[in-house]
Amino acid sequence: MDEQPRLMHSHTGVGMAGHPGLPQHMQEGTGGTDGDGRKQDIGDILQQIMTITDQSLDEAQARKHALNCHRMKPALFNVLCEIKEKTVLSIRGAQEEEPPDPQLMRLDNMLLAEGVSGPEKGGGSAAAAAAAAASGGAGADNSAEHSDYRAKLSQIRQIYHTELEKYEQACNEFTTHVMNLLREQSRTRPISPKEIERMVSIIHRKFSSIQMQLKQSTCEAVMILRSRFLDARRKRRNFNKQATEILNEYFYSHLSNPYPSEEAKEELAKKCAITVAQVHHRSLKPTQVSNWFGNKRIRYKKNIGKFQEEANMYAARTAVNAANASSHGSQANSPSTPNSAGSAGSFNMSNSGDLFMSVQSLNGDSYQGAQVGANVQSQVDTLRHVISQTGGYSEGLTANQMYSPQGINANGGWQDAPTPSSVTSPTEGPGSVHSDTSN
DNA sequence: TAAAATGATTCAAA
């Protein structure tokens, strides 16, 4: 505590007898009046106070007691208190009021929102549920992960509370200790209650900055926990086969414009959900359909060669479906995939290679218009259909020549064909197309 | 177990 020097220093400025003036008083005070005698008395006291540190402990103790019992002590003490109040405290008092720390408020809000500092049970689960809802993840099948998450969260919560309590207790202990000390000292030093108050607030500020660090690290821990458990990317589940097939079917049958409308997405999602329900999987959401198509488009475009075989397969399949639908009306409502392996196999033909080549070159040369993309697609589908009807070509062949990306234009982008009405339903496309182009 | 596949997110641009 550096109060003593400051205290002494402050006297000089106020006109009180400070130590630089002291010897003069002592020397001049010989033929003094009554006032001069009192002055000398005060000077004497101050002198004694000044030199008290030079003395041995016992001596100092005795001197202290003597000073305490001095008749001038209360008056002098009051004056010192007053001076100190006027100088030191008024200077500090200006910066006493500080606004609540925005950083701390943010941390508090977050901890409350995450259910760390709020009420015990409800807050935590509510926050977890809200987080799950916000992350857009599946709602049904994550209870296991959630319980794990909640366990960890309550662990953090417990640590946080214990630490907080510890700090609070330490703060209180330290505060009372300092207060006692100051009260004790206020008997011999000019310490006003206001000053004690100020000291307490300083202590509290220090401790609250420690608490803020605790809150900060707790927030970090919660964030890490959240990203660990609630980040949808971390619990990625592959769609099941049927769902992927439905999506692929749509994609390749609308290769010229693989941008399903909102309704189409809804419909696809529903369709996947129906197919998927029986396999005990979660259902798809339109958002997921959008994601799927976004990924598919970009990945297809990036490496068309890699997807050609797949493209062939699905094109073949839709063609077969169309064929079935047209030639056997009764089978029109049959499930979308009659027999995947079989149909794909039957389309692996060698004889038709040149035919397709010619068709493709034709398409490539003459159908670059924006609006015909879908028609080109239809023609190809129809051709496949025709071939499938012509007979069972089954021998080995160049699958990579079968299906070219007519929909992709020179820029590498898809032609923006105006979405035909048939686009909304994958199964409907080939069927309707078939009726008007097969001669 | 490394590499490939895949669903989801982020971010800039249109």
Place this chain on the structure above:
DNA sequence: TTTGAATCATTTTA
């Protein structure tokens, strides 16, 4: 707002 591109984190496959 939607899309493309890049990227992440996980799952599947070789």
